[in-house]
Amino acid sequence: MDVLTRERAKPSLPFAGVFQLVDFPLSNLAHCGIDDVWLAVQYQPSSLDNEVANGRPWDLDRTRGGFRLLIPQAGVGVAEDGLAAGNADVLFRVREQIRAAAPEVLLVMSSDHVYRFDYDEAIARHCEKEAECTVVTTEVSLEQAVHHATVQANRQGRVTDFAYKPDQPPTGVIATEIFVYEPTVLVELLEELHSKLSGRSDGDDTGLGDFGEHLLPLLVERGSVYEHRMSGYWKDVGRPETYFEAHRDLLTGDPGLFAEPGWPVLTRTPQGPPVRIHAGATVEDSLLSTGCEVRGEVRRSVLGPEVTVGEGAIVSDAVIFARVHIEGGARVSWSIVDTGVVVGTRAEVGGSPRKSLPTAEELVLVGRDCRIAAGARLEPGARLEPGST
Numbered sequence: 001m002d003v004l005t006r007e008r009a010k011p012s013l014p015f016a017g018v019f020q021l022v023d024f025p026l027s028n029l030a031h032c033g034i035d036d037v038w039l040a041v042q043y044q045p046s047s048l049d050n051e052v053a054n055g056r057p058w059d060l061d062r063t064r065g066g067f068r069l070l071i072p073q074a075g076v077g078v079a080e081d082g083l084a085a086g087n088a089d090v091l092f093r094v095r096e097q098i099r100a101a102a103p104e105v106l107l108v109m110s111s112d113h114v115y116r117f118d119y120d121e122a123i124a125r126h127c128e129k130e131a132e133c134t135v136v137t138t139e140v141s142l143e144q145a146v147h148h149a150t151v152q153a154n155r156q157g158r159v160t161d162f163a164y165k166p167d168q169p170p171t172g173v174i175a176t177e178i179f180v181y182e183p184t185v186l187v188e189l190l191e192e193l194h195s196k197l198s199g200r201s202d203g204d205d206t207g208l209g210d211f212g213e214h215l216l217p218l219l220v221e222r223g224s225v226y227e228h229r230m231s232g233y234w235k236d237v238g239r240p241e242t243y244f245e246a247h248r249d250l251l252t253g254d255p256g257l258f259a260e261p262g263w264p265v266l267t268r269t270p271q272g273p274p275v276r277i278h279a280g281a282t283v284e285d286s287l288l289s290t291g292c293e294v295r296g297e298v299r300r301s302v303l304g305p306e307v308t309v310g311e312g313a314i315v316s317d318a319v320i321f322a323r324v325h326i327e328g329g330a331r332v333s334w335s336i337v338d339t340g341v342v343v344g345t346r347a348e349v350g351g352s353p354r355k356s357l358p359t360a361e362e363l364v365l366v367g368r369d370c371r372i373a374a375g376a377r378l379e380p381g382a383r384l385e386p387g388s389t
Contacts (some may be wrong), residue, residue, distance in 0.1 A: 001240060003339055003367035006386050008047035010040075011240060013113035014321055015288035016250055016257075017304045020051045021237065022111045023267040024257075030058040031263050032119045034107065038097075039072040040090045042083050053268045070094060086210035088178075091208070092190040103183055112238040114246055116257055117178070117230055119274040125157075125228040126180040132224040133186075133216070134179035135159060138234045145169035148236070149212040151227055159225040162214030173227075176234055179211070189218055232256045240360045244336060247302050247319050248357065251285050272305055278310075289322070296328070304339070313343075318350070327374075334380065335364035344374035351380040 001010060007131060011022035022039070027039055037060055041048060048069070054060075055067025070090075072083050084090040091098070091108070098106060105126060107119055117136070126134035137151050150169045152161040163170065193214050197207030208214060219225045233255040233307055237243040249255050272291035277283055282297040291306035296313035303309075304321045310328035318332050321339040330343045335350040343349060350364040350370065364378050367386035372378065 001238065001243065001365075003242075003365050003383050003385050004336065005043075007044065007368060009041050009044045010212050011041070012044075012047045012051050013112075013237075013243070014304055015114060015237070016247070016267050017287050017302050019265055019267050021114065022048065022051060023057075023265050024114050024116075025109050025111055026052075026055075026058045026060075027264070027266045027335070028115075028117055028119060028282050030266060031062070034119065035060060035062070036065045036101070036103070038068045038070050038094075039111075040084075040094070042072060042090070045069065045071045051268060057266045059269045071095075072141040076329060085205050086213070087288075088113060088193075088208040088211045088213065089189070089206050091186065092194055092208050095187045095190055098183055098187055106181040106183045106186060108181060110180045113176065113234060114257060115176070115230070115234040116232060116260065116263055117234075119178070122178065122180050122228045125226065126182075129157070129226045130224075131180070131226045132182045132222060132225050133219045134180040134228055135216075136176045136228050136230050137173050137182075138176050138230045139172045140174055142169050142172050143338075145174055148174035149216070151175055151233070157226045157228075158223070159220050159227055162216050162220045162225075164210070164216075167249075173229075175212075175216075176230060177211075177236075178230075183240040189215065193218065201381075240336060240363050240365060241358060244319060244363060245357055248300070250287065250302070251300055272306065278311075281309075296326070310345075321368075334358050334362065335366065335378075337364075337366045338368040338370070338386070340369040341366050341372070343372045346374055347372045347376045349382075351376045353380070 003246045013021050015021055060067035062339045080207045084093055098224045105123055115187045122134055122136050135151055146169055150163045150166060150171050151159055151173050152171055153159045156248050190334060193208055194206050209330045235246045237246045275288045278295045281294045286298045286301045289303055289305040295311040298309055300315040301315050301318045306323045307320050309315055309326045312329040313326045315333045316333045319336045323339055324337050325342045326343045327345045329346040331348045333350040334353055353362040366384045369387050370384045371389045
């Protein structure tokens with residue numbers, strides 16, 4: 001996510017103005033009654049402190065079990081020290097903790113996807129098939145499949161082919177990065193792989209990398225990996241263009257993330273004043289968060305908490321984070337603007353893409369606490385590092 005994640009862990013990125021990405025898997029877990037939850041963070045773990053609040057919004061702040069934040073450690077053993085280089089590597093480094101916890105099943109998911117899903121469905125499938133691993137899948141376009149792991153299964157649902165980010169995807173069915181593992185088999189295979197791969201890497205790198213590099217291919221080869229197809233909306237928002245696209249999906253109607261009253265997305269949302277839209281202002285097809293104040297025009301955009309849009313300013317086709325001030329006469333379009341930015345009077349940020357949705361190269365990304373001077377111009381594709389003037 002480029003300049004937007006220079007100073008924060010990706011799961012703490014805001015979504016739909018008032019949520020964070022990490023809220024979605026944690027809310028799904030809470031609604032499924034899964035209350036032993038570990039959150040493994042390798043980069044900028046302190047950026048998640050306020051958002052996760054020790055698991056309180058999901059009723060995970062308890063004496064036994066509940067929420068645990070797993071961060072990189074030193075001095076715990078040669079193979080466990082340092083930063084992990086992928087999600088399979090993370091699992092290897094906490095394998096002794098997995099052994100000690102002795103769970104019946106181990107559910108693993110990424111925290112940069114938005115979706116509503118009952119994990120119990122996948123766990124039931126896993127137990128029914130007595131699988132060593134169950135992969136939750138969905139279907140996307142072949143163009144999008146190049147960014148994911150593709151999955152092919154036979155009529156019984158057993159996975160027969162697995163390709164990690166292939167240049168020419170054989171199918172649009174992909175792994176959603178939600179996995180159910182048999183814990184004992186998982187730990188044994190991680191140790192087996194480590195013994196084979198440790199000589200090929202340098203320093204603290206175990207060589208295990210991401211799940212799709214060695215772990216899942218080995219499990220598929222063993223013949224006990226099964227697919228569970230997810231229904232409903234799922235989006236990987238870990239890249240600027242898909243993050244922007246997911247927000248556009250919200251503006252055309254709820255794709256299924258928030259429509260179920262019995263399955264709300266839970267979050268730690270700070271309180272603030274009501275939205276204020278002044279006389280003469282225009283707001284169309286947009287989402288406005290707590291404390292926004294609009295005197296200008298807002299069209300097809302998402303505004304985070306306490307955003308101000310000055311008189312004569314136009315915000316169109318943009319995602320604006322919290323406490324951004326867009327001064328009078330400024331124009332912001334086809335951009336993602338981080339927290340605390342000031343866009344000066346008559347400044348122009350962004351421009352129209354070639355197609356209906358922008359590529360990453362066409363989006364403007366403005367990092368946290370930037371100051372864009374009066375009359376300044378940021379062309380499509382521009383990047384401002386956090387704190388830039």
